[in-house]
Amino acid sequence: MLPDRPARTPDREALTRAIADLLLASGAELDAETRGTPERVAKAWVEDLLDGYGKDPVAALRSSLVPAPKKGELVIVSQLDFHSMCPHHLLPYKGSAAVGYVADRHLVGFGKIAEAVDALSHRLILQENLVQRLCASVMEALQPLGAGVVITAEHACMQVRGPRRRQSRVSVEAWAGSFEKEPELRASLARRAEG
Secondary structure (H helix, E strand, O other): OOOOOOOOOOOHHHHHHHHHHHHHHHOOOOOOOOOOHHHHHHHHHHHHHOHHHHOOHHHHHHOOEEEOOOOOOEEEEEEEEEEEEOOOOOOEEEEEEEEEEEOOOEEEOHHHHHHHHHHHHOOEOOHHHHHHHHHHHHHHHHOOOEEEEEEEEEEHHHHOOOOOOOOOOEEEEEEEEHHHHOHHHHHHHHHHHOO
């Protein structure tokens, strides 16, 4: 059993050793094809799959705030593709996110919303936690009247193991502020999340 501890940036050398041990324990043939695998896998995990641990989604959002010209404006950014890693099986999941908010005093650059998605999704994180933390980050950074997030993803842990449902998709939603109270806001975001 692993001890509880706060998240930190990945340790590339330790990952390299762990992947070498995994290859040895798996019974895989170790030859010229697998000789560089521990380093390649560690590099991918550090630079592409777990680089979110070194990033703050709230800081990313706050870095490009501008005054809102009108209070109550609905802003939705959809079809934000992402990838993440399931902490239960260490298998990837990928999909798209739709993020909406009702402006109060601030607007944010659209690219910063995508940056916040990556800061949170490039971690070992359940989709249910990802959607909640992204919604909370938007609320904290922008202090809007409300926020909503819809994430739909395909999970390798559902497709290649266990139930083996290759076409399955999982959708998870989070609502805060005016999105909790107003069904038409949720419906508007849900429509755009579908494409």
